[in-house]
Amino acid sequence: MNKETINRIRKFTSDRDWDQFHSPANLAKSISIEANELLECFQWDENNYDIEAVKEELADVLVYCRNMLDKLGLDEEEIVNAKMDKNETKYPVEKAKGKADKYNKL
Amino acid sequence: MNKETINRIRKFTSDRDWDQFHSPANLAKSISIEANELLECFQWDENNYDIEAVKEELADVLVYCRNMLDKLGLDEEEIVNAKMDKNETKYPVEKAKGKADKYNKL
Amino acid sequence: MNKETINRIRKFTSDRDWDQFHSPANLAKSISIEANELLECFQWDENNYDIEAVKEELADVLVYCRNMLDKLGLDEEEIVNAKMDKNETKYPVEKAKGKADKYNKL
Amino acid sequence: MNKETINRIRKFTSDRDWDQFHSPANLAKSISIEANELLECFQWDENNYDIEAVKEELADVLVYCRNMLDKLGLDEEEIVNAKMDKNETKYPVEKAKGKADKYNKL
Numbered sequence: 001m002n003k004e005t006i007n008r009i010r011k012f013t014s015d016r017d018w019d020q021f022h023s024p025a026n027l028a029k030s031i032s033i034e035a036n037e038l039l040e041c042f043q044w045d046e047n048n049y050d051i052e053a054v055k056e057e058l059a060d061v062l063v064y065c066r067n068m069l070d071k072l073g074l075d076e077e078e079i080v081n082a083k084m085d086k087n088e089t090k091y092p093v094e095k096a097k098g099k100a101d102k103y104n105k106l
Numbered sequence: 107m108n109k110e111t112i113n114r115i116r117k118f119t120s121d122r123d124w125d126q127f128h129s130p131a132n133l134a135k136s137i138s139i140e141a142n143e144l145l146e147c148f149q150w151d152e153n154n155y156d157i158e159a160v161k162e163e164l165a166d167v168l169v170y171c172r173n174m175l176d177k178l179g180l181d182e183e184e185i186v187n188a189k190m191d192k193n194e195t196k197y198p199v200e201k202a203k204g205k206a207d208k209y210n211k212l
Numbered sequence: 213m214n215k216e217t218i219n220r221i222r223k224f225t226s227d228r229d230w231d232q233f234h235s236p237a238n239l240a241k242s243i244s245i246e247a248n249e250l251l252e253c254f255q256w257d258e259n260n261y262d263i264e265a266v267k268e269e270l271a272d273v274l275v276y277c278r279n280m281l282d283k284l285g286l287d288e289e290e291i292v293n294a295k296m297d298k299n300e301t302k303y304p305v306e307k308a309k310g311k312a313d314k315y316n317k318l
Numbered sequence: 319m320n321k322e323t324i325n326r327i328r329k330f331t332s333d334r335d336w337d338q339f340h341s342p343a344n345l346a347k348s349i350s351i352e353a354n355e356l357l358e359c360f361q362w363d364e365n366n367y368d369i370e371a372v373k374e375e376l377a378d379v380l381v382y383c384r385n386m387l388d389k390l391g392l393d394e395e396e397i398v399n400a401k402m403d404k405n406e407t408k409y410p411v412e413k414a415k416g417k418a419d420k421y422n423k424l
Contacts (some may be wrong), residue, residue, distance in 0.1 A: 001120075001182060001183065001186065002183055003139050004119065004149060005182075005183050005187060008190055009186075009190065012190060012193060012194065014204050015199050015203075016197060016199060016202045016204070017203050017204045018202075018204075018206070020204075021206045021362050022150065023152065023154035024137070024152075024155065024160065025148035025153075025155075025190070026139075026361065026362055028144050028145045028147065028148050029145060029241065029357055029361050030361060031141045031358070032138065032141040032142055032144070032145050032146060032173055032244055032354055033144075033186075033354045033357055033358050033361060034355065035134075035138040035141040035352045035354075035356035036350055036353075036355075037168075037354075038134050038137060038138070038287075039134045039135060039137075039138050039183045039347055039350065039351055040351050041134065042131035042134050042347070043312075043344065043347050043348060043351060044312035044344055044397045045312065046129065046130075046131035047138060047210075049129075049130065049131075051178070054130065054178065055180060055188070055189075056185075056187045056188075056189055058171060058174060058175070058180070058185060059185040059186045059188065059189035060189060061137060061141075061167070062171055062185075062186055063189065063190070063193075065164060065167060065168055065171070065183060068164060069164070070155065072157070072160065072167060074161060074162075074164070074170065076107060076116060077107065077108055077111050079161045079162075079164060079165040079168075080107065080111055080115075080168055080169060081111060081114070082161070082162075082165065083161075083162055083165035083166060083169065084111075084114055084115065084165075084169070086162070087169075088118065089165045091122060092122055093122060094122050096122045096124075097121075097123050098122070098126075100122045100124070100127045100256035100257065105140075105182065125254045132256055133257065134253055135255050135347065136255060137255070138248055138251065138350055139248045139251055139255060141248075142245045142247075142248035142249075143246055143248075145241055145244065145245055146245050148241070149238065149241050149242060149245060149418075150233045150238055150418035151418065200251050206361075206363065208360035213319065213394060213395065213398065214395055216399055217394075217399060217402075220342050220399070220402055221389070221398075221402065224402060224405060224406065227411050227415075228409060228411060228415050228416070229415050229416045230414075230416075230418070232416075233335045236360065236362065236364075236367065236372070236375060237360035237364035238401060239363075240353075240355060240356050240357045240360050241360075243353045243356060243357075243358070243379060244350065244353040244354055245355050246328070247346075247349045247350040247353040247379075248350055249347045250346050250349060250350070251347060251349075251350050253346065253399075254342065254343035254347075256345050258341065258343035259343075261342065261343075263365045263390070266342070266390065267392060267397045267400070267401075268397075268400075268401055268402075268404070270383060270386060270387070270397060271397040271398045271400065271401035271402075272401060273349060273353075273379070273383060274383055274394065274397075275398060275401065275405075277376060277379060277380055280376060281376070284369070284372065286373060286376070287320065288323075288380065289320055289323050291373045291374075291380075292323055292327075292328070292358055292377045292380055293323060293375040294374075294377065294380060295353065295374055295377035295378060295381065296323075296326055296327065296330060296375070296377075296381070297388075298331065298332060299381075302364075303334060305333050305334060306407065308336075309333075310334070310335045311332050311334070311340075312339045313353050314355070315337045317322070
């Protein structure tokens with residue numbers, strides 16, 4: 001997310017004095033709730049989905065993730081790259097290629 | 107997310123030939139599953155959480171969101187700003203300030 | 213769930229002095245967390261799943277639902293039948309037959 | 319759930335010819351989606367919740383759990399008691415009493 005979009009989200013929250021509701025736990029609940037509104041787009045038919053609804057729900061997930069990064073003072077690049085370090089170790093190409101198995105089953 | 111991190115995620119997927127598993131529906135499930143691993147950090151105690159676990163699980167959510175943006179050819183800035191347009195209309199500052207009510211209750 | 217099973221769950225909780233953790237909000241989180249462990253059984257392949265894992269995760273959802281019924285003093289038959297009354301009205305057979313549409317799209 | 323309520327749910331499904339949509343994977347998604355509508359009752363305030371909404375959403379979770387039990391030919395008492403056997407072993411009273419730790423941290 002670029003700086004301008006991040007600032008827009010921060011201003012949206014602060015203009016409404018909503019930081020008081022944004023405890024890490026409440027944001028974790030919110031990410032799950034929005035993730036499930038996204039999942040609802042694929043509830044009964046995985047192939048025919050309303051792309052406009054998907055875009056909105058995915059955006060909601062991303063906005064709450066940004067709120068959580070801000071709340072905890074985390075850097076997105078840093079935590080994602082640290083996790084990718086782990087993923088690359090847990091799923092070596094030669095073992096994981098073409099397989100959807102969890103790392104402990106490889 | 108910057109271009110370098112995005113490319114790292116894309117390479118991780120393509121090196122393992124995992125694009126075949128990344129249907130939009132499977133990614134929606136994955137976002138929800140990881141969101142709930144994040145929620146688990148706050149399951150019984152909202153104030154004492156393992157910040158290292160939080161960072162990893164939030165990163166997992168963000169990686170799957172990136173996979174979904176890629177799969178559907180979406181631009182993160184575009185969908186987030188389109189949603190913020192809606193949010194700003196649904197939650198006018200003068201009505202929403204300091205209140206956690208849903209827009210239809212304001 | 214029969215009375216014997218319900219009592220076993222209640223005794224499990226009281227023996228461990230866990231009622232203190234079972235706020236309605238914590239139980240709602242727990243139901244979602246377990247529902248997503250169940251969902252994980254179908255994450256990448258909807259047709260080949262580990263039935264033993266499915267049984268365990270579905271049981272976990274049911275146990276936390278029972279904890280919540282107990283915590284709130286609710287009767288399972290009563291709330292399920294009240295909801296079925298609504299469902300039958302929202303989804304009249306002649307309109308809903310063979311369609312997966314949400315009631316507001318019928 | 320008693321036999322009468324179970325039969326009502328089964329008739330509701332068969333009258334609408336909805337069994338075709340009730341794959342185990344779709345039901346797992348549905349349980350998660352409804353669990354998150356339940357969680358939404360506690361999103362911003364864990365202590366003030368709409369009990370009527372809680373009753374409806376918890377009922378929705380229970381109905382989809384029943385659908386899944388039926389779909390997979392599972393017996394609720396059997397799977398719950400098998401899981402309680404495991405829980406009692408994983409969480410011995412003397413170790414777990416008064417603690418919300420996960421079994422692998424006890």
